[in-house]
Amino acid sequence: MIFFRPILFFFILIAPLKANTIYNLIKIPNLEIYETNTENKLRYLYAAKPFKLGADVKKNIQCFDSNKETLDIKYKIINENLNRYSSDFLKKIGLKYIVLCEDLSIAEINTAGIPNNITRTLILDIKFNEAYFERAIHHEVFHIIKDTYKDFFDDADWKNFNKKKFEYSECSTCNNKWNLSTYNKTKGFLTEYSKSTASEDMAEVFSHLMFYQNKIYNDDPIIKRKILFIKKNILKIDNTFNF
Amino acid sequence: MINKIKASKSEKIILWFLIILGLFTLTSLIILKNKCLFVKKHEPNNIKFDNPENIAILNASCGNVIIELYPDISPKAVARFKTLARSGAYDDAAFHRVIENKLIQAGDLQFGKRENLDYGKVGTGKSGLGLIESEIDGDFKYERGSIGLARTFQMNTEDSQFFIIFQDEPLFEGEYTPIGKVLFGLEVLEKVKFMPKFHIVPRPDFINSLKLLN
Numbered sequence: 322m323i324f325f326r327p328i329l330f331f332f333i334l335i336a337p338l339k340a341n342t343i344y345n346l347i348k349i350p351n352l353e354i355y356e357t358n359t360e361n362k363l364r365y366l367y368a369a370k371p372f373k374l375g376a377d378v379k380k381n382i383q384c385f386d387s388n389k390e391t392l393d394i395k396y397k398i399i400n401e402n403l404n405r406y407s408s409d410f411l412k413k414i415g416l417k418y419i420v421l422c423e424d425l426s427i428a429e430i431n432t433a434g435i436p437n438n439i440t441r442t443l444i445l446d447i448k449f450n451e452a453y454f455e456r457a458i459h460h461e462v463f464h465i466i467k468d469t470y471k472d473f474f475d476d477a478d479w480k481n482f483n484k485k486k487f488e489y490s491e492c493s494t495c496n497n498k499w500n501l502s503t504y505n506k507t508k509g510f511l512t513e514y515s516k517s518t519a520s521e522d523m524a525e526v527f528s529h530l531m532f533y534q535n536k537i538y539n540d541d542p543i544i545k546r547k548i549l550f551i552k553k554n555i556l557k558i559d560n561t562f563n564f
Numbered sequence: 565m566i567n568k569i570k571a572s573k574s575e576k577i578i579l580w581f582l583i584i585l586g587l588f589t590l591t592s593l594i595i596l597k598n599k600c601l602f603v604k605k606h607e608p609n610n611i612k613f614d615n616p617e618n619i620a621i622l623n624a625s626c627g628n629v630i631i632e633l634y635p636d637i638s639p640k641a642v643a644r645f646k647t648l649a650r651s652g653a654y655d656d657a658a659f660h661r662v663i664e665n666k667l668i669q670a671g672d673l674q675f676g677k678r679e680n681l682d683y684g685k686v687g688t689g690k691s692g693l694g695l696i697e698s699e700i701d702g703d704f705k706y707e708r709g710s711i712g713l714a715r716t717f718q719m720n721t722e723d724s725q726f727f728i729i730f731q732d733e734p735l736f737e738g739e740y741t742p743i744g745k746v747l748f749g750l751e752v753l754e755k756v757k758f759m760p761k762f763h764i765v766p767r768p769d770f771i772n773s774l775k776l777l778n
Contacts, residue, residue, distance in 0.1 A: 342735050354735075362738060417738075439717060 347418050347440045349374060351386075355396060355421060361408040365400070367392055368422035382435060384422035387447055392421055395447035395454075402458045405531065410559045414466045417441040423448045434461030438468040453501045459531035463524040466558070473554040476519040482546050483509055490517045503529065509543035526551050530564045599755050600626035606748040608777055618642075619777035620649055620744075624659075624756060625769055629749035631711060634742065637702035641713050641722060641741045644696055646776060648673070648724055653691065654774035660686045661727075662758035662765050669714055670771055671725040678770050686764065691724035698722060704742040706733040709750050712740035728753055 343352045343366060351370040359365070367387065373380040387395075399419065411417065415438045425432055425446035433449040434457060436442075443461055450457075467474045480489070487509070500513040511529050515522040526547045529537055539545065555562050571579070595601055603626040613619050615632065622629040635642040648654055654671060656678040661669035674689025675682040698719040706712070706729060714725035722741050729736070730750070746753075757769045 342733060346735060346739060357734065364735070 347420075347442045349420060349440075349442070349444070352420060355392065356400075359400065360404055361406060361411055362417070363403055363411065363419055364417060365396060365419045365421060368420065372422070381428045382426070382444075384420075384425040384444060384446065387421065387423040391423070391447060395421065398455060399445060399447075399458060402455050402531075403462070405563070406462065407559075407561070410562060413469075413558055414438070414462075415441045415469045416443060416462065416465050418443070420444040421447050425449075433457035434464075436461050436464040436468065438465045450501070456501075456528045456532040458528075460524045460528035462531075463527040464520070466527075466555070467520060467523060470554070470558060473557055474520075474523055479519045479523060479547070479550065482543055482550070484543075489519055489522070507539060507541045507544050509541065511544065522547070523551060527555075534564065600752075603627055603751050603755060604749075606630055611748070613777070617776075617778050618744075619747075620645070620774060621777060622654075622749075622774045623772040624752050625772070626752045626755040627749060629752050630747045631744050632747050633744040634702075634704070637704050638699040638713075638741050638743055640696050641699055641743050644691075644693065644722075644724070645713075645726065645743050647693070648691060649774050649776050652773070652775070653724070654771050657771050657774075658686065658765075658768040659753075659756045659770070660765060660768055661763050662756055662768070663763065664758050664760060665730050667727045667729045667733075668753050668756055669725060669727040671714070673724050681768075683764065683766065687725070689725075693723070695720060696722050699741045700738050702742065704737065706736040706740075706742070707745075708732055709746035710736075710742060711744045711746065712736060712742050715740065730754060 341350075343354070344350055347366075349366075349372055351368055351372045352366040353369045355365040355367040357364045368384055369386055371383065371385040374382040399421070403419065406416075416436075418441060420442060422444065423446060425435065425444060427435060431446070431449075433446055433453070435444040437444075443465060445458065445461065499517055502513075503511055504513075510516050510522065511525050515525040526544070530548065530551060537544075537548065539548075552564065555564075606628045608619065608621050608628065608630055611630065613632075618633040618635060620631040620633060622631060633642045633645065648671075653673050657670050657673060658676040658678070658681055659668050659670045660672055660676045661667075669687075670676070672686050672689040673691045675685040676687070676689055696713075698715065698721075700719075704710070708729060708731055710733075711726055711728050713722040714727050715721045715723075726743065727740075728746060728750075730753075757765055757767075759765055
């Protein structure tokens, strides 16, 4: 212990100072403020330079800076979609910071967003496939909701909605070719990506509910039960929530 | 008989130059040694306060810092701060985290006291009174001189540690529980020891005392 303490102190001293307020708040470097004066108190930040993140030295999450024109265009779309969540709801689920950047990837697999309910941050790839971009925003918001209210969105309960023989894939990032198009004949799943994990399946149902504003006319009994489950539990969080 | 030798004009100039140089060096040394020389002193007894029950006096090496607390904005946090101030718990607590021109942090009562400063753990200590809930919904502007309670990454983990900011920090609004503002003596805190490029200060300065006015 006598030897350990000076070594620990040495490491504390050589740890570089990052006096940047944003970094201190959400532990993502190279960000600047895009907009903080919003109706629902969300704070939008953007990558002024590329950044890398990760729990270990590998830092397997990375994203790149974008030009102002793209930022301005995508901010409008994102803001319009996220404005549907009230500040009260966002506070309950723990979402406060939206990070805008390009070509977001985790372990070199491109992704639409990376949510973190501990830092109350959602990183969004503003260059993500335009066909699914708006839906993906709500999809990622759902991951924050689920991470904050794990008991409400239990994977085991959810799996019971599916046919007995069905098994989800081992992970959502095992395959980078999941299709996000909505099926015409759903058979219990709205998209191919829904089949990846229970969590992604829930997020897909929620994002469809939000994107199509509750206008999913579906005769599929499994989908009906899944929709009911999502709605019931979202309303438990906030009984004023509008899909 | 010894003749008195008069100093030449140039010798007189050199002599005066040496005397002035000596005085200048001496004065400079005194000024350099005394970092508090130009810090204005604030005596709370000479100031009339609107809410004397919400005034706290922090004494550091360069003088008094006079703080107004806002129980209307953060009742639980201010109550905790007052409890600790009344018991003298903040006396001899280190200013363990100082970032030049940005903020100063103190109040680690477990690992940051003068008698048991633990460099490996300072900043992680608690008061022993338990954690309190974040109070971040009040209308409060984090301007220069604002004081907030520090917390971990998680909300509702406030305890005894507090910070005072040297610049406006709008991003802190809705993030950290505010407890008050410095009315007088922020310059006292700007003289507290810091280490450029590092957060944790080795051999830090300490709070001499932190008490309530009433």
